[in-house]
Amino acid sequence: MTAPAGDAGAGLPRWAFVPAAVGGLFVVLPLVAMATRVDWSGYWSLVTSASARAALALSLQTSAASTAVCLVLGIPMALVLARCRFPGIDLLRSLVMVPLVLPPVVGGVALLYTFGRRGLLGETLEVAGLQVAFSTTAVVLAQTFVALPFLVMTLEGALRTAGSRYDVVAASLGARPTTVLRRVTLPLVGPGLVSGTVLSFARALGEFGATITFAGSLEGVTRTLPLEIYLQRETDPDAAVALSLLLVVVAVLVIAVTRQGRPARSPL
Amino acid sequence: MTLSFAATLPARGFDVELDVAEGRTLALLGPNGAGKSTALGLAAGTLRPHDGAITLDDRPLVRVDAGRTRTWVPPHDRQVALLAQEPLLFPHLSVRQNVAFGPRSQGARRRAADAAADRRLAEVGLAHLADRAPSTLSGGQAQRVAVARALAAEPRLLLLDEPMAALDVDVRPELRQRLQHLLAGQTAVVTTHDVLDALLLADEVAVIEAGRVVERGPTARVLSRPRSAFAARIAGLNLLTGSWTGDGVTTEAGEVVHGHAPGSDLAVGAPMTAVFRPASVSVYLEERHGSPRNTFRGTVRTLEPHGDLVRVRTDHLAADVTPGAAAELSLVPGTKVWLSVKAAEVDVYPG
Amino acid sequence: MRVRSRGRLLAGPLAVTVAVLAGCSGTDARDGDDTTLTVFAAASLQGAFERLADRFEDEHEGVTVELSLAGSSDLAAQIQQGAPADVFASADTPTMARLVADGLVGTPADFATNTLQIAVPPGNPAGVETLDDLAAPDVALVLCAPQVPCGAASTKVADAAGLDLAPVSEEQSVTDVLGKVVAGEADAGLVYVTDVAAAGDDVEGIDLPGPPDAVNTYPIATVGDDGDARADLAQRFVDLVLSDEGQETLAGFGFAAPDASP
Structure with missing residues (x-):
């Protein structure tokens, strides 16, 4: 085996390459297998059908919206979890991570009992003139619910790694807490923030279970691309495969674009 | 302020x-x-x-x-x-x-x-x-x-x-x-x-x-x-504290230190400090008498280079000797020694 | 009897890994004389088929019936990918017809029909009384998507009544429709009579006007080659479903007999 000259590192045990390769295949092969099933002659018309375009547009819009909500809520959450010490914070941290391990359907049921018409907040919202049920808002809520932990977890880790020493110095130079946050804390965890944002967006884009349970499924309103794919499987497997590949391409593009120009080194 | x-x-x-x-x-x-x-x-x-x-x-x-x-x-x-x-x-x-x-x-x-x-x-x-x-x-x-x-x-x-x-x-x-x-x-x-x-x-x-x-x-x-x-250590000085007993400072351990006192109007029993430089300290394997000297019993704990000398530390004092002297005396940690310093080299003051 | 969902097997270099993982689920544990009969059945058949499977196991020493319950389309797709089913019971005829066309199943026999009913949350908050009420703009109506059998049936009902229904959601399955009604999210939904029966007090059922039309017919067929002992066993399970006893069990879960359909 030849290797390029340069950093040789300490060397990995040879056996590690076998499970690593199997793992890599395990991820890549199903994507390849799916690509081989695509009806390429009709691909363009399949992915540009009215329902497909509506689903893709809805998916991109709702994922962008839920990622924005994740940032607005998640950055302060990560800051509190990383920087504050008060009784019960460990419990709080565990609770925030629950959607990571919860089956999304369960998340959908939980959201239903919270924001649904008969839910905890549903009646209050209805009185206020806000009807969440079966609306695009419900999709964004479902996506935010499942995607938020990805942002919080990634950012909290980055904040802990960065530590608060720079913040202390900045404050001693006369910077108000908001200035410290804007000019020092967040730039220092920039790579972590980008990773967390990408993960949240990707998770929102792929969200299915909570959406179908909580938001329903109606073209142009709540039927995102994953829901459309699942529905198309019933009658038109070719369309389902074509749309699946489209979703993969979109996900890969999002990850590739945000990774570009980002240094390979770990956050500070 | x-x-x-x-x-x-x-x-x-x-x-x-x-x-x-x-x-x-x-x-x-x-x-x-x-x-x-x-x-x-x-x-x-x-x-x-x-x-x-x-x-x-x-x-x-x-x-x-x-x-x-x-x-x-x-x-x-x-x-x-x-x-x-x-x-x-x-x-x-x-x-x-x-x-x-x-x-x-x-x-x-x-x-x-x-x-x-x-x-x-x-x-x-x-x-x-x-x-x-x-x-x-x-x-x-x-x-x-x-x-x-x-x-x-x-x-x-x-x-x-x-x-x-x-x-x-x-x-x-x-x-x-x-x-x-x-x-x-x-x-x-x-x-x-x-x-x-x-x-x-x-x-x-x-x-x-x-x-x-x-x-x-x-x-x-x-x-x-x-x-x-601590201040004595970073200043590179040996420091002993005790009380004034008329002609010298008696430490809690009972050692008497004679030195260069500021005056004669000191009350017996007043708290006193005595300091002297490690370079003023001589090291012997046996007790020495004569001339106005202070001698202290000790066990060598560490030896370390100090400029072109060797700093010999006992439990609470330090002495600087030449490498030759250290070799001649076969000083190693554990060696029982007598440390000796002339009274004129000891600065005694209240505090 | 075992009930489980069955995944598809992957071929190629991953087979080893998959085999390791699959080892945990105890597939194909055919020790000694034990025979496992694998029955793929539409999810709506769960209650009735669990009871029939117990009955079948009592009658046949050493036979275990394994029920795989899912949407008919999913099950058909799995059979097309080579899943080892012995019997397939579908919730609609077009799905079965696809497998017949592919030569994957024996001659199907219709064994039950199902009728749609309006399901409303307990207390009927929107005051739905007739099919026409479903078209009212302030009624949050949930239907199955037209792509799935219950949705196709719903469309037929609406068309027959000359109604233009505007659902707030077109769900993937009848279970999802029922779930939205049970949760009170939807004011009404169109589901099968059997689903309303199975949901008990969680929903109220309102019969559609007129004679029960727009029904789904459930066909059942053996899967795979004829001739061996397993095929014989599979045929005996089909016979049980079609027998008086089987029909009685199905009726207990709200299904109608196949000859009730026009």
Whole structure:
């Protein structure tokens, strides 16, 4: 085996390459297998059908919206979890991570009992003139619910790694807490923030279970691309495969674009 | 009185009172864990005392009565800048932006802040590095930029937490000299282990041990006539304390030390300190008599190089001998020795 | 009897890994004389088929019936990918017809029909009484998507009544529709009579006007080659479903007999 000259590192045990390769295949092969099933002659018309375009547009819009909500809520959450010490914070941290391990359907049921018409907040919202049920808002809520932990977890880790020493110095130079946050804390965890944002967006884009349970499924309103794919499987497997590949391409593009120009080194 | 500081933090066994006059620099000396950094943290606002009051230029910064906070000025509003062991330059900002950070944060316009930054960089001799990224600087350069950054914030009080400790030995003199120049007229507190920092940077010294101030005074006085074991050690002196018994100092262990006393009007029983330099101490394997000498029994604990001599340490005293003498006496840890010092070499004073 | 969902097997270099993982689920544990009969059945048949499977196991010593319950389309897709089913019971005829066309199943026999009913939450908050009420703008109506059998049936009902229904959601399956009604999110939904029966007090059922039309017919067929002992066993399970006893069990869960359909 030849290797390029340069950093040789300490060397990995040879056996590690076998499970690593199997793992890599395990991820890549199903994507390849799916690509081989695509009806390429009709691909363009399949992915540009009215329902497909509506689903893709809805998916991109709702994922962008839920990622924005994740940032607005998640950055302060990560800051509190990383920087504050008060009784019960460990419990709080565990609770925030629950959607990571919860089956999304369960998340959908939980959201239903919270924001649904008969839910905890549903009646209050209805009185206020806000009807969440079966609306695009419900999709964004479902996506935010499942995607938020990805942002919080990634950012909290980055904040802990960065530590608060720079913040202390900045404050001693006369910077108000908001200035410290804007000019020092967040730039220092920039790579972590980008990773967390990408993960949240990707998770929102792929969200299915909570959406179908909580938001329903109606073209142009709540039927995102994953829901459309699942529905198309019933009658038109070719369309389902074509749309699946489209979703993969979109996900890969999002990850590739945000990774570009980002240094390979770990956050500070 | 510019800085007046009194604070207790029982959880850390901390109970310290200090004050620093306008434009003066106080060195906080003390072993690791004695509470030096706690004192800085309390002044900077990263720690809250259980009890205490801190005022700067007659402005109350902190006032806490038995855990109840009456006054609390947040760190950014104290005009107290902190310079840590490590430079902690913001890695995503250029050198100039780092130094301009303080003025910008305090509301200065970019142009004015940059001008102030360039002026401060010139003061530390690094104007030519203004556009560089911090990661391209050497350790010494980075710490000089950190000094410029702290001063650019125009603090009423500058806190320096062992500013030289993380630097290579050969770049310390340069920074020390710059600091000596820059701290003139600046109210500052510097913590250090290094006698040179105290000597060159500080007007006054306070020694903290186990969370208490055990000694304080003008730097020259503390270093020449220390009253605490720590001050004596960093001043490179042997120190024995006891009480005046008419013709000498009798220690708690019962040893009698004769020396150069300040006068004859001393009351018997008054607390006294005796100091002498390790170089004045001779080492013998047997007890010596004659001439006005003090002799002390001891067991060699360590031997270490000290310039071109060997420093021999017993449990509480040190002696400097030539390598030849050490070899001739076959000194190794565990050797029983007699240490001898002429009375004329011993400085005895009250305290 | 075992009930489980069955995943598809992957071929190629991953087979080893998959085999390791699959080892945990105890597939194909045919020790000694034990025979496992794998029955793929539409999810709506769950209650009835669990009871019939118990009955079948009682009658046949050493035979274990394994029920795989899912949407008919999913099950058909799995059979097309080579899943080892012995019997397939579908909730609609077009799905079965696809497998017949592929030559994957024996001759199907219709064994049950199902009728749609309006399901409303307990107390009927929107006051739905007739099919026409479903078209009212303030009634949050949930239907199955037209792509799935219950949705196709719903469309037929609406068309027959000359109604233009505007659902707030077109769900993937009848279970999802029922879930929205049970939760009170929807004011009404169109589901099968059997689903309303199975949901008990969680929903109220309102019969559609007129004679029960627009029904789904459930066909059942053996899967795979004829001739061996397993095929014989599979045929006996089909016979049980079609027998009087089987029909009685199905009726207990709200299904109608196949000859009730026009």
